[in-house]
Amino acid sequence: MGAAVDHVTPMGMSGGSAEGNDKSEGQRFSCKSKLTALVVDNGGVCRAIQTALLRSYGVETEAVETGEAAVELIASGATFSLIIIEMLLPFMNGPGTAKQIRAMGAQSKILGITAFFDRRDRQEFLAAGADDFIEKPLSPEIVIPIIRELDN
Amino acid sequence: MDRNHLKRQVDFMKRSFLDQGYLDEQFIQLEELQDDDNPNFVEEIVTLFFNDSARLLQNIEQALVSGPIDFPSLDNYMHQFKGSSSSIGAKRVKNECTRFKEYCTAGNAEGCLRTFVQVKQEHAILKTKLETYFQLAKQAGPSGTSGGQIR
Numbered sequence: 001m002g003a004a005v006d007h008v009t010p011m012g013m014s015g016g017s018a019e020g021n022d023k024s025e026g027q028r029f030s031c032k033s034k035l036t037a038l039v040v041d042n043g044g045v046c047r048a049i050q051t052a053l054l055r056s057y058g059v060e061t062e063a064v065e066t067g068e069a070a071v072e073l074i075a076s077g078a079t080f081s082l083i084i085i086e087m088l089l090p091f092m093n094g095p096g097t098a099k100q101i102r103a104m105g106a107q108s109k110i111l112g113i114t115a116f117f118d119r120r121d122r123q124e125f126l127a128a129g130a131d132d133f134i135e136k137p138l139s140p141e142i143v144i145p146i147i148r149e150l151d152n
Numbered sequence: 153m154d155r156n157h158l159k160r161q162v163d164f165m166k167r168s169f170l171d172q173g174y175l176d177e178q179f180i181q182l183e184e185l186q187d188d189d190n191p192n193f194v195e196e197i198v199t200l201f202f203n204d205s206a207r208l209l210q211n212i213e214q215a216l217v218s219g220p221i222d223f224p225s226l227d228n229y230m231h232q233f234k235g236s237s238s239s240i241g242a243k244r245v246k247n248e249c250t251r252f253k254e255y256c257t258a259g260n261a262e263g264c265l266r267t268f269v270q271v272k273q274e275h276a277i278l279k280t281k282l283e284t285y286f287q288l289a290k291q292a293g294p295s296g297t298s299g300g301q302i303r
Contacts, residue, residue, distance in 0.1 A: 042232070045236035045240065046235050049240070053181075088228060114235075115232070116234060116253055137238050137241075
């Protein structure tokens with residue numbers, strides 16, 4: 001049930017650590033340390049956008065389509081600073097995936113993400129080991145503080 | 153036509169999409185991700201969206217017309233469709249998805265059918281508008297759709 005890892009064309013990453021997204025001065029916010037991320041989403045559009053956004057901040061990002069593929073990847077030894085997991089995945093759902101990842105001892109920051117925010121889904125995800133739960137879209141307002149936190 | 157004039161037209165078109173609520177800030181964020189290494193990122197993502205969403209809309213249509221309505225399946229399809237719609241900044245489409253979800257959660261078949269007509273309509277309108285937008289952007293040349301110019 002594992003899916004191939006997506007290798008979305010990497011975005012060009014401008015240097016500098018200027019805040020926000022303002023490119024008018026040719027600078028874009030970028031992480032200071034080597035950070036890695038895994039996007040787990042069965043939707044191609046969301047996978048591509050989330051991956052591109054994270055990479056634009058200098059985060060080395062991979063993407064998979066299923067919870068099973070994410071678990072396989074981590075079981076094979078891959079480690080990630082941040083894992084973003086969609087709530088509704090085809091087989092093992094988002095919380096189930098988070099639970100398995102935590103059971104393997106992963107210390108990653110786990111962000112649950114969904115199309116329609118639901119309090120019960122939030123509770124389920126947090127109980128499974130996620131650190132936070134948001135409604136799509138993944139935006140710079142969400143990502144930049146997370147990267148800063150991971151950088152420190 | 154003068155390239156600067158074309159670029160102004162592109163910017164004006166985008167501003168009108170934002171003002172009229174067809175798109176929201178998320179679309180601007182996508183344009184922020186576009187650069188020299190990936191000059192067609194937004195158009196590629198939007199093309200992927202319309203290809204994927206055509207399939208999802210077909211699945212939803214099928215689920216609505218065949219036999220007793222399978223609301224959990226409908227919910228699943230709409231979940232994915234709304235997720236990608238909101239991720240490209242398709243504001244009106246996203247809003248119709250939210251209305252559909254409410255009827256779906258309530259098990260209201262008539263409400264789902266009615267709202268789905270609106271979902272398809274907004275989807276089709278946006279597709280036409282963005283096709284025109286990208287055509288114009290191509291004529292305007294490189295950086296025809298670069299972000300940071302319009303808020």
